[in-house]
Amino acid sequence: MSGPAQPPAVGPSRAAEGAEARRARAAWSHLAEPTDAAAHLLCRTVGHVAALELVRDGRPRGLLAALAGVELPTEVADAASGGGHVPSAGARRVETALARWRARLAALDLDAELDRTARRGIRLLIPGDPEWPDALDDLGDTIPHGLWAAGPRSLAALVAPGRAVALVGSRACTPYGEDMACSLGGALADRGVCVVSGGAYGIDAAAHRGALSAPDGGGTLAVLAGGLDALYPRGNTRLLEAVRERHLLVSEAPCGTTPTRWRFLARNRLIAALTGATVVVEASWRSGALSTARHADDLSRPVGAVPGPVTSAASAGCHRLIRDRGAVLVTEAADVLELVHGGPPAADPGAARQDELDLLTPLDRRVLDGIPPRSWASLASLALECALAPEAVAAAVARLELLGLARTSGERVQRARRP
Amino acid sequence: MSGPAQPPAVGPSRAAEGAEARRARAAWSHLAEPTDAAAHLLCRTVGHVAALELVRDGRPRGLLAALAGVELPTEVADAASGGGHVPSAGARRVETALARWRARLAALDLDAELDRTARRGIRLLIPGDPEWPDALDDLGDTIPHGLWAAGPRSLAALVAPGRAVALVGSRACTPYGEDMACSLGGALADRGVCVVSGGAYGIDAAAHRGALSAPDGGGTLAVLAGGLDALYPRGNTRLLEAVRERHLLVSEAPCGTTPTRWRFLARNRLIAALTGATVVVEASWRSGALSTARHADDLSRPVGAVPGPVTSAASAGCHRLIRDRGAVLVTEAADVLELVHGGPPAADPGAARQDELDLLTPLDRRVLDGIPPRSWASLASLALECALAPEAVAAAVARLELLGLARTSGERVQRARRP
Numbered sequence: 001m002s003g004p005a006q007p008p009a010v011g012p013s014r015a016a017e018g019a020e021a022r023r024a025r026a027a028w029s030h031l032a033e034p035t036d037a038a039a040h041l042l043c044r045t046v047g048h049v050a051a052l053e054l055v056r057d058g059r060p061r062g063l064l065a066a067l068a069g070v071e072l073p074t075e076v077a078d079a080a081s082g083g084g085h086v087p088s089a090g091a092r093r094v095e096t097a098l099a100r101w102r103a104r105l106a107a108l109d110l111d112a113e114l115d116r117t118a119r120r121g122i123r124l125l126i127p128g129d130p131e132w133p134d135a136l137d138d139l140g141d142t143i144p145h146g147l148w149a150a151g152p153r154s155l156a157a158l159v160a161p162g163r164a165v166a167l168v169g170s171r172a173c174t175p176y177g178e179d180m181a182c183s184l185g186g187a188l189a190d191r192g193v194c195v196v197s198g199g200a201y202g203i204d205a206a207a208h209r210g211a212l213s214a215p216d217g218g219g220t221l222a223v224l225a226g227g228l229d230a231l232y233p234r235g236n237t238r239l240l241e242a243v244r245e246r247h248l249l250v251s252e253a254p255c256g257t258t259p260t261r262w263r264f265l266a267r268n269r270l271i272a273a274l275t276g277a278t279v280v281v282e283a284s285w286r287s288g289a290l291s292t293a294r295h296a297d298d299l300s301r302p303v304g305a306v307p308g309p310v311t312s313a314a315s316a317g318c319h320r321l322i323r324d325r326g327a328v329l330v331t332e333a334a335d336v337l338e339l340v341h342g343g344p345p346a347a348d349p350g351a352a353r354q355d356e357l358d359l360l361t362p363l364d365r366r367v368l369d370g371i372p373p374r375s376w377a378s379l380a381s382l383a384l385e386c387a388l389a390p391e392a393v394a395a396a397v398a399r400l401e402l403l404g405l406a407r408t409s410g411e412r413v414q415r416a417r418r419p
Numbered sequence: 420m421s422g423p424a425q426p427p428a429v430g431p432s433r434a435a436e437g438a439e440a441r442r443a444r445a446a447w448s449h450l451a452e453p454t455d456a457a458a459h460l461l462c463r464t465v466g467h468v469a470a471l472e473l474v475r476d477g478r479p480r481g482l483l484a485a486l487a488g489v490e491l492p493t494e495v496a497d498a499a500s501g502g503g504h505v506p507s508a509g510a511r512r513v514e515t516a517l518a519r520w521r522a523r524l525a526a527l528d529l530d531a532e533l534d535r536t537a538r539r540g541i542r543l544l545i546p547g548d549p550e551w552p553d554a555l556d557d558l559g560d561t562i563p564h565g566l567w568a569a570g571p572r573s574l575a576a577l578v579a580p581g582r583a584v585a586l587v588g589s590r591a592c593t594p595y596g597e598d599m600a601c602s603l604g605g606a607l608a609d610r611g612v613c614v615v616s617g618g619a620y621g622i623d624a625a626a627h628r629g630a631l632s633a634p635d636g637g638g639t640l641a642v643l644a645g646g647l648d649a650l651y652p653r654g655n656t657r658l659l660e661a662v663r664e665r666h667l668l669v670s671e672a673p674c675g676t677t678p679t680r681w682r683f684l685a686r687n688r689l690i691a692a693l694t695g696a697t698v699v700v701e702a703s704w705r706s707g708a709l710s711t712a713r714h715a716d717d718l719s720r721p722v723g724a725v726p727g728p729v730t731s732a733a734s735a736g737c738h739r740l741i742r743d744r745g746a747v748l749v750t751e752a753a754d755v756l757e758l759v760h761g762g763p764p765a766a767d768p769g770a771a772r773q774d775e776l777d778l779l780t781p782l783d784r785r786v787l788d789g790i791p792p793r794s795w796a797s798l799a800s801l802a803l804e805c806a807l808a809p810e811a812v813a814a815a816v817a818r819l820e821l822l823g824l825a826r827t828s829g830e831r832v833q834r835a836r837r838p
Binding site: 032033036096099100103104107176179180258260261262306307308309310311315316319322323328329330331332335365366369370372383384385387388389 | 451452455515518519522523526595598599677679680681725726727728729730734735738741742747748749750751754784785788789791802803804806807808
């Protein structure tokens with residue numbers, strides 16, 4: 001039995017509601033770190049606007065009520081049972097979260113921030129925007145509150161399914177790794193692939209540079225850990241400016257945020273989620289790039305790794321990925337495309353490297369091998385050597401002579417000099 | 420219904436029978452190439468002594484009768500139906516085989532050969548000998564007629580189960596490949612492993628050299644494609660003499676046999692069969708070493724490969740094995756031992772590379788990361804930056820100071836210089 005039809009709720013118009021949600025998401029990107037599970041949980045449960053209201057309201061009871069009945073991750077667990085007089089561990093955690101959000105909210109002048117940000121040409125992307133890529137939804141509980149973006153390209157277009165690949169690796173890379181990142185980046189961009197990386201020194205920078213070198217290529221996207229107002233690291237400013245000018249920079253962090261280790265680690269999940277495959281070009285045993293590979297793995301995105309000399313510590317992480325974590329060994333752009341498209345294996349390059357030796361029958365090949373390298377042999381001795389009938393040997397020798405591989409003189413045969 | 424019991428056949432004594440079989444196997448090693456499927460089939464069906472008698476007898480009918488009822492491989496098929504007047508293709512093949520064996524038999528002075536061979540210190544190993552390794556039985560239809568051996572070590576002892584590893588690779592190797600083969604060979608021999616290879620230039624030689632450098636190690640075995648009377652290649656004579664003097668050389672080929680391409684390829688099956696695992700150290704896209712890996716695969720022996728720079732053509736075959744053929748990526752001797760023993764994975768070397776940073780809790784680590792690299796921060800700003808409660812930050816800073824990672828001054832904190 002249904003009750004009488006309700007009139008549509010009277011409220012802000014759809015556009016205004018959108019604007020309010022955008023403002024709330026912008027605020028949350030200031031209040032909560034990317035790793036703040038409680039913030040993600042609250043916003044996903046009640047929506048960003050209502051969540052922000054609850055913070056403004058400031059009463060833990062409101063938060064606890066909003067989260068009642070929600071399946072809580074460990075770190076916010078017990079909160080639902082914390083409504084009594086003696087605060088439980090969970091309730092205390094909710095209070096702590098509220099306190100930290102309120103501390104940041106008190107320091108936030110959102111209008112001024114949004115104004116400064118807009119003047120820098122930085123826009124905020126939120127779910128539902130045409131530029132918001134569906135791929136980010138795979139992050140589930142850690143979908144970013146929003147992404148700050150700068151640059152002329154559309155994020156959704158750059159990372160359309162099957163179009164984007166992450167090339168990541170160590171900052172402390174070798175010239176070999178740098179060359180590989182740059183040439184892979186260039187070759188992939190040439191084939192219309194958007195090369196996604198983290199804008200760091202070393203492998204990241206080389207991958208971006210390679211992609212930038214392909215003038216009408218797939219482009220390149222740098223996903224930064226800090227705010228887009230101060231490009232980091234400093235030494236890559238010009239590179240990142242070029243990416244911003246021609247393609248796109250994005251960050252989960254609002255302007256004014258300095259990059260820190262946990263923000264780098266959280267950022268890696270975005271790189272993994274935005275791309276169809278993650279390829280680690282060079283990584284030491286404990287490189288942060290391995291965390292991107294792990295995120296890709298968690299998201300069921302394929303992982304590739306470029307091998308290097310086993311004597312190079314800078315490749316130890318790649319070897320570890322291939323050996324112990326099922327990463328696919330990658331040697332060229334075709335291997336990467338195969339990873340992304342899961343399509344048929346790249347054509348066997350060996351098949352192209354064919355010479356007349358490949359045209360020989362096994363028998364002809366055997367007779368050729370039986371001819372001594374630098375002297376004449378009689379057909380009879382050759383037959384004995386090859387354990388073949390004399391007629392078979394004679395026929396093979398005739399074919400070899402035709403192919404220019406042997407010379408005969410009466411009953412004797414000699415190898416022809418290869419041109 | 421069985422007929423009356425037959426008296427035991429009157430014949431040579433057991434010892435004499437053994438001697439006769441040994442002579443027959445020696446003869447067959449002269450008559451038939453390692454790849455001669457018809458010879459293997461005949462000898463396995465009627466035994467080497469009777470098979471040799473049939474060749475001496477010279478009548479194809481005798482051979483066909485001996486092979487009647489045997490399941491024939493393609494190349495000898497139809498032979499059983501070839502008893503009629505019009506010879507079938509199979510019967511013709513048997514005739515061809517008989518003709519080639521007879522041609523070699525006519526040229527063979529077995530007594531003189533055996534005499535010369537014995538005077539060179541070369542012995543013949545046949546199935547049933549204490550030195551014959553069971554592992555060779557896995558070759559089934561291509562078990563060698565015998566193996567010629569020279570050197571003080573027992574073949575069966577050298578390649579006892581779990582004790583032998585094949586290290587193979589390209590002749591045209593790089594200094595990197597040579598270093599790897601030598602150091603792996605040395606490290607394996609040091610751990611009691613016998614390093615088996617083919618005595619060729621490049622990777623093979625480096626593997627033998629590495630193993631020889633371990634004075635009380637597992638030793639090294641060279642499996643050659645030609646006769647043991649003329650060590651090949653010439654440039655490795657001194658190396659192979661050292662192997663012969665201290666360990667062992669073996670070959671399927673009798674004295675006087677020059678190595679040819681098909682003999683090298685047939686030899687590779689022996690290297691794969693004699694060892695618990697085959698590791699390809701460096702191999703180009705079409706290296707013969709890949710055939711050893713394929714034989715190992717066919718015999719269900721594990722295959723490993725050492726990666727190298729993808730810019731090096733000399734490693735392309737190794738990368739192909741890892742990428743497309745399920746070879747295990749090998750970076751050190753421990754990986755190889757794991758391959759052979761199928762045991763627990765080698766200890767994680769990363770676990771040993773631990774410093775005080777690993778001792779930090781995630782929270783301490785977060786606070787440390789939040790301290791700016793080169794300036795003082797107030798505890799309050801640090802709490803805001805890290806999105807943590809001020810008390811939590813103060814406690815973390817105290818622990819960091821204790822570990823020598825931070826310095827405080829009143830309410831301010833700074834990173835400590837790392838020693």
